[in-house]
Amino acid sequence: KKDGYQVATIIGGRADLEKDGYQVTIMIEDEGSKPNLNTLSDKGLGLLSQLIESKNIQPTVTPAADNSGTPTETPTVGNPSPSDTQQISLDPLLDWRDRNTEPRPEGAKLDYYQGLNPPYKPRDGFLASLEEMKQMKNGAQIYDLLAPEVTVFGKINPNTISGEAFSNFLNSTGEYQQGWLDTVADQFETYRRDHTRFDTIEMLKNVQGIITIEQFKPFLQISGACNVNMASDIGLTVLLKEANYSDSAIQGVLNLRKAGPIKQVAEVNGLLGYSGVKGQVHPDDYLTTVSTIIHYRIWVRSGKGTGCYYLDTVWQREAGGLKKDWQITQISFRELWNQAAPEIPKLEEPKENEED
Numbered sequence: 001k002k003d004g005y006q007v008a009t010i011i012g013g014r015a016d017l018e019k020d021g022y023q024v025t026i027m028i029e030d031e032g033s034k035p036n037l038n039t040l041s042d043k044g045l046g047l048l049s050q051l052i053e054s055k056n057i058q059p060t061v062t063p064a065a066d067n068s069g070t071p072t073e074t075p076t077v078g079n080p081s082p083s084d085t086q087q088i089s090l091d092p093l094l095d096w097r098d099r100n101t102e103p104r105p106e107g108a109k110l111d112y113y114q115g116l117n118p119p120y121k122p123r124d125g126f127l128a129s130l131e132e133m134k135q136m137k138n139g140a141q142i143y144d145l146l147a148p149e150v151t152v153f154g155k156i157n158p159n160t161i162s163g164e165a166f167s168n169f170l171n172s173t174g175e176y177q178q179g180w181l182d183t184v185a186d187q188f189e190t191y192r193r194d195h196t197r198f199d200t201i202e203m204l205k206n207v208q209g210i211i212t213i214e215q216f217k218p219f220l221q222i223s224g225a226c227n228v229n230m231a232s233d234i235g236l237t238v239l240l241k242e243a244n245y246s247d248s249a250i251q252g253v254l255n256l257r258k259a260g261p262i263k264q265v266a267e268v269n270g271l272l273g274y275s276g277v278k279g280q281v282h283p284d285d286y287l288t289t290v291s292t293i294i295h296y297r298i299w300v301r302s303g304k305g306t307g308c309y310y311l312d313t314v315w316q317r318e319a320g321g322l323k324k325d326w327q328i329t330q331i332s333f334r335e336l337w338n339q340a341a342p343e344i345p346k347l348e349e350p351k352e353n354e355e356d
Contacts, residue, residue: 014347021303025344030230031314032293034151035238037133038097038126038168039161044242045090051234052149053087088145092137096122098164099171099178108137125172127152129332149234153314153331154293155221158204159197159285160242163188173216184209196279198222224287228253228268229261243281245272262289292317293331299344310341 013028035048091107103109113122123132130152133143156169163185171181187208198204201220204213213220226239233254240250252271256262265287269275272283298311314332319325336342 018303023299023301023303025299025301027297027345029295029297030227030291030293031151031295032154032225032291033227033231034149034235035242036154036156036225037093037130037146037150037152039156039165040150040238041162041165041242042090042094044238045093047241048149048234048238049087049090049145051237052145088141089138090142092139093133093142093146096133096136097125097127097168099124099168099181112137123172125168149232151293151295153295153316154225155219157221157223157225157285158188158201159192159222159282163192169219170216173219180209197282197285222285224265224284225292226287227289227291228265228287229257229289230291239286240272243286245281249273265289299341308338308341310336312336 013030015024015026017024017026035044037045040048089106091104095103095107095109101109103112108122110121113120120135122136127133130143130147130150132152133139133147136142158166161169166188167181167185170176170184184207191207195206200222201213201217204210204216204220226236228236231239236254237250240253249272253268256268256271262268265283268287269283272281274280274283293314293316295314296311300309301307312332312334313330315328316331317326317328320327
């Protein structure tokens, strides 16, 4: 007990408190270290879904090796066969966020949503919130599956996304002709293929069709967003698979952080095979050791169980000013009361063989 508060449980980013007849639960998450639902490739989303459903997140290494003793081949990280799990179709999500008009086999486009009562239009671009998934066909299932492991917040590194994802981003920032967006998507891919990466945001103007980037700059960065120490095993695995790192390299990073906090991204360069040669995927484009997007969830319940207040808010912190002091900006805020408040997640029981 401290300052009149009874601290019942503190595990990771969660605290359960009691004060004056009220029960308070606080959960704090590193939101920026989750895979971004808007920029993950179709393949990456599929892998994420499989890993969540199977919980098979540990990479394995094929024992076959060359003369140097180095494994020559590794299977897909945590990627079970289709028969191992009854997957929820992500077609509605993929159709919701892309610009084309043809629905996938189990997806839905404008005609489907216009047939609902009341009718509405799909996003055809970046989602503004995770709750937006609930508006999709079969959205409740998709939301329950993905929401705990993904985010829609944070800035985008153009070095980590496809031309199609970049055009979807542009489509979310204003109204553009689809032909122009198609051209930009193709030219974006061409530039990345010829020049490997963008060293600065200004270099985006070298992509044919882009004249100005001023309106986009607040949403972009040339740096990683995932704190290598804070990401879940599932999230970090999916992120590094998106970067085309091998299963054994990913396992090496997972093992390294279990041994203790990684202080600099450079510590994983060797594990990921990065030596600074032009054309290599740069770990700094994906990883960081600083958390910048923080998600707070707070439940306040009366001891009699007659009411509940819920606060859900996301804050972004950036180094700014001459002294590079941290500047904090609220980017999401939501309050709910009583039955509208979500249930408090249950505490996970520690595994029997889990190390302290």
